[in-house]
Amino acid sequence: MRAEKYPRKTAATMSYINKPKFKHPQMQTNDIGLTRRDYEGTLTTLCGGCGHDSISAAIIQAAAEMSLEPHRVAKISGIGCSSKIPSYFLSKAHGFNSVHGRMPSVATGANIANKELYYIGVSGDGDSASIGLGQFCHIVRRRINMLYIVANNGTYGLTKGQLSATADLGSRTKSGEESQFDNIDMATLAIELGASFVARSFSGDKKQLIPLLQAGLSHKGFAFIDVISPCVTFNNTDFSTHGYKNTWENHIALSEVDFVPMREEITTSYAAGKEKEITLHDGSAIHLHKTSNDYDPSDKENALHHINAYKKQGKIATGLLYINQSTSDLHELQETVDKPLNSLGNQELCPGSEALNDINNTFR
C-alpha cells in the first residue's frame, strides 16, 4: 500500500446533513473514556416519532453503558425503514446495508470470518418475516453468535403502508386495510427453531429495552429481540395492534430484567426469593425480578404457553421470554481455530508445493 499517495486532506462531500460535533465539556464518560456521543450515528432520516429512532437511542445507551468499543461491533441490516437504523448508531463501527431479506446470510458470513467482533443485525418485519423468513429460520438454526433485532411495526413503511406478515389478524392500517391472515410471531418462531435468547420489547419502553439489549449482546449464541416499534405515519391507528396506543395498553412484562455488567461489583441486595440471577458467558449478569406470574424463562414450553395465552387475551407478552445458556455457537460446533479466520495468512493456509506433489502422485 502506498499510503503517501493517499490524499491527506479532502473536502467533505457528504450529501446528508452533518450532525453537529459539539460535545458538552462535562459530558459523562464511561469506563473506556467515551461519551454517549461516541456511540451515536448520523442524523436520522426517519419520520418524527418513529419507533425505530427510539431503538437507535436505546442501542446507543446500552452500548455506552456497557463500555463496548464501538469499532469492535459490526452492524448489518437488510432493506427497509428498519434497515436504516444501523446508520443512526455507532458510526465508528463498520456497517453493511445488504439486500432485502438477506441480512442473516451476510451476518453469518461476517461472523464466520471474524468471531471476535460483536454483531448486531437489524431487520424489520417485512425483511425478516416475509422476503427473508427462510434466511431468518436458518440463521436461528445455525446459532450464529449475534444480537438480532427486528424492529416490528406490522407494516411496509417505505412503500407507503401495506400490511406485513406480523400484522395481527383484524389489525387495520391507516388506509383502512384489514389483515385477513394470521400473523407470524417472530418470537415464538425463534424459540421453536432453537434460538437460545429470545425477548420481546417495545420501542417506547426504554427501561425494559436497554437491559434486554445489553443482555442480548452479552449472551453467547443467537439472541433475538422482537421490538414492537410503531410506524407513526402508516400504522399507528387505534385499530392497529402495532400502534403506540395498543402496545402501551396491552404489553405485559413476563419478567423484569436488570443488566449488571461484569465489571460491576454486585452490591444490590434483594430480599430472598424475590429475584433470580443469571450469569452470562462474559461474566455479566441478568437479574430477573419476580413478577406476579412467577415466570421461568428457562422453560421453552412454558414460554410458548405464556406468549400464546396472553395473545388470546389480546395482550403482548414482553421481557426476557426464553434463555438457554448451555448451547454452542456455530464456531464451537464447527471447531474452528481460536484465531479469527480472516487473520490467517499464507503461512497458516497454504499447504505448499511438497504436499501438492504428494497429491499429484495420487492422480498418476
Next chain:
Amino acid sequence: MSELIQSSRVTGLTKINDFVVKFANVNGSGSASANGMFAKAVFRMGIPISPHNIFPSNIQGLPTWFEVRINENGYLGRREGVDLIVAMNEQTIGKDIASVLPGGYVLYDSSKTLANELLRDDVTYLPIPLKDICLEEFEKPTQRQLFKNIVYVGALSAFLSIDFKVLTELVSDQFRGKEKLILPNIHALELGHQYASDNFDCPLNLRLEKSEKNKGKILMDGNTATGLGCVYGGATVAAWYPLTPSTSVVDSFAKYCKRLRIDAGTGKKKYSIVQAEDELAAIGIAIGAGWNGARAFTATSGPGISLMQEFLGLAYFSEVPIVLFNIQRVGPSTGMPTRSQQGDLLCCAYASHGDTKHVLLFPANPSECFDYAARAFDISDRIQSPVIVMSDLELGMNEQICDPLNWDDKSRYDRGKVLNAEQLEEIERYGRYLDSDGDGIPYRTYPGTHPHKGSYFTRGSSHDSYAAYTEDGTVYAEVMDRLTLKMKTAVNYLPEPEFSETTSNKLGLAFIGTTTSAINEVLDSLAKKGITPDTMRIRAFPFHDRVTEFFDAHELVYVIEQNRDAQLKSLLKIECNIHEEKMHSILSYDGVLITAQHIEKSIIDSMSDMDASGEVPA
C-alpha cells in the same frame, strides 16, 4: 451361438491406441468404479485417454454411459462413433449396438440370450456369461452384482491387451486400507481375463500398446482441482447449496481441508463450510465473509446463478470480493442437469440489474482449474469485485489428462488494497470509495481495525466516495465511471489469451474452455487439406486488447462455442466492437462435448459456401 458369432465376424483393420470404448450401464449398478479402473489402466500404460461420463439426473435405474477415447496423438476431445461397446443395459442395448461402427465389437452378458433383431452382421459379438460367472464364484448378492463389472474389465484386459499387472496394482491402490477387498477384485479380473482368453482370439483388432505419452501427466477431474485450488488460494469460508454439477467442488475443498487445514496444535479447523438453505444464502454468506476480510467462495451452476443475481449486483456495486465457481450445465431452466454447455456467458458477464460487469475466467483443463481457483482469490481481492470462474460439467466432472498441479512456494497472497491501523493513522480522512491511485480501485478496511478511523457503511444504494448515501446524479455517475475504469484495470490482472504461432493472416479460430480439447485435432486435420488457421484461446473476460488485435489481424475468425445463441460472439461484438462479418459462429449445444469432426465439417462447409459466392479468404 458361437457359430453365429463366428459367422458374423467382420475382419477390420487393426487399430492400435486409437479407438473409442463405450460402456452402457444402469445408473447405480456400481459400474463407475470398474469403468474408471479401465480408464486409469490405459492411462498408466502411457496412452492418452479422455473419459466422458454421460449420466442421467437420477440415483438408480436410468441409463448411464462412460465413453473412453483412446488416442496416441493426444486428441482429447470426443469422437463420434464407437469401436467397442460394453452393452450392460437392457433398456438401451438396441441403440447401443447401433452406435458401433462397422467392424467394431459388442461385449455383452450372454447369461441371457440376445434377441435376434439385435444381431448385426458388420460387428463382432463378444458374449460373456457375466451373471452366471458371478453366481458361481461369489456368495453375497452385492458381490454378484458388483463383480459383473470387474469381470468385464478383466475380459477387456485380454481383448485389448491391457497389462494385467497394471490392473492388479490399481486394485491394490484403490483398496489400500481395505485389504479384504483386494483379493476378490483381483479374482474377478482374472475370471474375466481367463474367460476371454479361453473363448476368443485375443487380442482383438483393437489393441493397446504401451506408450510414453503420459510422462509426468496426471489424470484428474476439474472440480477436484478447483476445490484444491481454493485450499491453496487461501479460502477459509465456503458456503454452498448442493447442485449438480458443482457439488464436487465443495466435496473436494472439504476433503483436502480435512487433510491440510487442521491446526496441528489444537486439532481445530482453519476453515468453515456452510451448507446453506439456498443459493441466495450461499452467496450472501460468501459476501459477508469477503466483506469481513476472509477469502470466501461459493460453487454453483445455472439455476444457482439465476438466484444469485441480486447479490452479485450488490458485490459489484459495494465492491466486495468473492469468488464464484459456475460449473455450467444445460439450460434454460432445469434444462439437462447432467449435460454440459457454455450457456451462461452473457448472464454471468452482466449478472444483476442495472449496469454491471463481472470478471470471468475460462479454465480449459484441470491444471488451469487449480491455478484459476487459487488466482481468482488474488484477483478478487485486488479488484474488490466478484470473480466468476466459468467451468462446465464436461471439465468439472470428467477426468482429463493434464500437467501436474504446480505451486510456487515463493508466491504470496495478494490481499489488494487494505489499510491497517497504522496506515489509517496517517490519513486525515478515510474515504472508502476514493480513487486515490487513479486506477479505479479504492482502499478498503476490515471491520474492527481502528478505534475511530476507517469505519464506513457498505451499501447497495447509491453512495459517494465516503460511502455516504447520495441521490446526487453527478456523484452517482462518477462512481459508475470509476467502476468502468476499475474493470479496465482488472484486465491487467487476468490471464491473457493464448495464441498459436502465426501461420496465416486470413483465418483464425477463437474459443474458450472445453472447446480447446478438440482444437489440435481440428488443426491437424485441416492442415492435411492445406488450411492453417491461427488460434486464440480466450481465458478471461473483460477481454484483453490482444483479443481485438487478433480479430484486426485476420480476415475471418471462426468463433467456436457450446451454446445456441453464440454468446461469446455477442460478447466480442459488444465489448470489442468487432464487425459481424469478421466472425463466423460454429456452435454445438446438444449437451455433450463438441467434437473435432463437427468443427472441421462446419469450417469446410462454410468455406465452400463462401467459395461459391466468391467470399472466401483464400
